[in-house]
Amino acid sequence: MKKYAVEKRRIPSTGRDVKILIFRPVSAKKPPEETTGILWIHGGGYATGVAEMAYFSRPLALVKKYGAVVVCVSYRLSVEAPYPAALEDCYSALLWLKDNADILGVNDSRLMVGGESAGGGLTAALCMYARDRGEVNIAYQMPLYPMLDDRDTDSSRNNHAPVWNTKRNHEAWKLYLKGVNDITPYAAPARQTDYSNLPPAYTFVGDIEPFYCETLTYINNLKKAGVDASVDVYPGWFHAYDMFLPFTKKAKEAIAKFEKMYLYAAEHYSAAQKPHL
Numbered sequence: 001m002k003k004y005a006v007e008k009r010r011i012p013s014t015g016r017d018v019k020i021l022i023f024r025p026v027s028a029k030k031p032p033e034e035t036t037g038i039l040w041i042h043g044g045g046y047a048t049g050v051a052e053m054a055y056f057s058r059p060l061a062l063v064k065k066y067g068a069v070v071v072c073v074s075y076r077l078s079v080e081a082p083y084p085a086a087l088e089d090c091y092s093a094l095l096w097l098k099d100n101a102d103i104l105g106v107n108d109s110r111l112m113v114g115g116e117s118a119g120g121g122l123t124a125a126l127c128m129y130a131r132d133r134g135e136v137n138i139a140y141q142m143p144l145y146p147m148l149d150d151r152d153t154d155s156s157r158n159n160h161a162p163v164w165n166t167k168r169n170h171e172a173w174k175l176y177l178k179g180v181n182d183i184t185p186y187a188a189p190a191r192q193t194d195y196s197n198l199p200p201a202y203t204f205v206g207d208i209e210p211f212y213c214e215t216l217t218y219i220n221n222l223k224k225a226g227v228d229a230s231v232d233v234y235p236g237w238f239h240a241y242d243m244f245l246p247f248t249k250k251a252k253e254a255i256a257k258f259e260k261m262y263l264y265a266a267e268h269y270s271a272a273q274k275p276h277l
């Protein structure tokens with residue numbers, strides 16, 4: 001028997017509707033007070049990708065094995081609409097998740113956000129945006145090998161690793177920031193100077209990929225601000241190694257550690273929502 005159900009629907013965003021996929025467990029459900037609600041944001045350099053990437057990335061296991069409810073959003077891509085379209089769509093999905101927590105059987109004090117690559121970058125940006133707007137509180141963030149910095153770092157400069165490299169990175173940021181004169185942390189989270197009161201975080205990253213340095217810097221900045229944050233580094237891993245080679249021994253170990261950190265977060269972190277006035 002299938003361990004999860006999936007529903008496709010459209011929800012309103014800024015100036016248009018956006019597609020979301022809702023993954024829910026169908027057996028061994030946890031009571032709502034113990035159920036996390038996760039917004040998962042797909043990767044693709046801000047320019048490609050769809051919500052259906054959840055089928056071969058990390059979030060589906062959180063539904064099937066641990067009873068989470070996961071919402072995946074097909075945000076507007078930079079080839080269609082540059083920043084801030086993607087962030088607006090992700091924020092609309094986050095608000096929808098909060099507002100529909102009761103219907104979904106989710107504890108709204110256990111809302112999490114995660115994503116890989118550009119989805120990790122949008123995860124970080126969304127946590128900053130939500131903190132500053134004060135409309136929804138996020139309990140935990142999981143920005144996996146996130147795309148955070150539009151500027152070259154020691155690892156993204158002259159990088160020729162497989163899957164993602166300097167050339168692709170420059171092209172992707174150019175598309176995403178097209179027409180943007182003032183690059184804020186909501187557009188490129190590495191430009192943030194205030195990391196206080198952001199959600200606790202976990203991530204992992206390979207040491208030969210472009211996002212190695214910016215990932216470590218992000219986690220270090222969170223820790224300096226008193227936020228509980230950690231990162232695992234995997235030697236010799238190129239970008240999205242866990243998605244391209246999920247059946248290797250090291251990838252299985254990384255996936256198991258990710259799930260262990262998720263379970264710890266589900267048990268130890270919460271962020272109550274402000275009551276409606």
